Amino acid sequence: MTSPDQADYVTTVDGVLQITIATAANGTSMDFNAIVAGTAALRSLGADIGAVLLTGTGANFCAGGNVRGFAAADDRAAHIYGLATDLHHFVRALDATTVPVVVGVQGWAAGAGMSLVCAADIALGGPGTKLRPAYPGIGLSPDGGMSWTLPRIVGLGRAREILLTDAILDAEEAVRLGILSKLVTADEDVRTEALNLARTLAAGPRTTYSSIKTLLAQSLSSPLSDQLDRERDAIAAAANGATGREGVDAFVQKRAPNYS
Structure with missing residues (x-):
C-alpha cells in the first residue's frame, strides 16, 4: 500500500493505517514529508483498512511546526502558506475518512500537533501529556482546523480562553474538557494502548x-x-x-x- 517515499511514515498493521507525523530525528516538530505521505495514504484507503492511527516516535506526539524553519525562510509568508496548505490537505483527508481515527498523545501536543488531536475521533494520553495552542507564543494564528474543532469540543467561550491565553492543558484537564478521550496508566504505554485500540476498532463493524x-x-x-x-x-x-x-x-x- 505504501510507496518507498511513504515507507518511513506510513505502515499498515492488522488493518490499521499508522501514520507517524513527528519523529525524534526531526526534533518532534511536525514532519511535512509525513504529512504529504499521510495525505496520499488516506486518499487511497483500501477495504483492508479499518482504522487510522496517528503517532509520533519521539518524546512528544508533536511539538508543533518547525519554528527555526519559519525563521530561516526567505519569504516567511509563502513558506508558512505552503505548509498550512499541505497540513489542511491532510486534515481534509482525515475528515473524509470513514474509519475511526485514533491518536496516541505522548508528551506534548502543541500548535498543529494539538490541532491533529482535536481532529481525531479518539485521543489517548498519559499522565505526562500536555497540550498547548502555542500560536500566540510566536505571534501566529491557528491552523490545522483548531479554530473550528476546538470550539465544538470545549465550547466557544472556553476555546476563546484557551487560544487567547495560550493555555497549557495538563492530561486531566484535557480529559475533562473532552480533548483527550482517556488516559492510560503510564506514559510509556500510550503508543501501545493506542495501537491496541485501533486494532480493536479495525476488527469491529x-x-x-x-x-x-x-x-x-x-x-x-x-x-x-x-x-x-x-x-x-x-x-x-x-x-x-x-x-x-x-x-x-x-x-x-x-x-x-x-x-x-
Missing part, C-alpha cells in the same frame, strides 16, 4: 462506524427532525446489511460477532 461518523458530521448543521429521519434510514439500511445481520444473529445466538 466498519459499516456501523462509517454510519456513526456520517451521522455525527451531519448533526453539526442539521435540525433534529432531519437528523431523526437520517437515523431511521441508516438503521433500517444497516438491518439488511451484512454487518447488521451478523451483529443481530450473533447476539441472538449468544456468540461473538465476526465482522471480518
Whole structure:
C-alpha cells in the first residue's frame, strides 16, 4: 500500500493505517514529508483498512511546526502558506475518512500537533501529556482546523480562553474538557494502548462506524427532525446489511460477532 517515499511514515498493521507525523530525528516538530505521505495514504484507503492511527516516535506526539524553519525562510509568508496548505490537505483527508481515527498523545501536543488531536475521533494520553495552542507564543494564528474543532469540543467561550491565553492543558484537564478521550496508566504505554485500540476498532463493524461518523458530521448543521429521519434510514439500511445481520444473529445466538 505504501510507496518507498511513504515507507518511513506510513505502515499498515492488522488493518490499521499508522501514520507517524513527528519523529525524534526531526526534533518532534511536525514532519511535512509525513504529512504529504499521510495525505496520499488516506486518499487511497483500501477495504483492508479499518482504522487510522496517528503517532509520533519521539518524546512528544508533536511539538508543533518547525519554528527555526519559519525563521530561516526567505519569504516567511509563502513558506508558512505552503505548509498550512499541505497540513489542511491532510486534515481534509482525515475528515473524509470513514474509519475511526485514533491518536496516541505522548508528551506534548502543541500548535498543529494539538490541532491533529482535536481532529481525531479518539485521543489517548498519559499522565505526562500536555497540550498547548502555542500560536500566540510566536505571534501566529491557528491552523490545522483548531479554530473550528476546538470550539465544538470545549465550547466557544472556553476555546476563546484557551487560544487567547495560550493555555497549557495538563492530561486531566484535557480529559475533562473532552480533548483527550482517556488516559492510560503510564506514559510509556500510550503508543501501545493506542495501537491496541485501533486494532480493536479495525476488527469491529466498519459499516456501523462509517454510519456513526456520517451521522455525527451531519448533526453539526442539521435540525433534529432531519437528523431523526437520517437515523431511521441508516438503521433500517444497516438491518439488511451484512454487518447488521451478523451483529443481530450473533447476539441472538449468544456468540461473538465476526465482522471480518
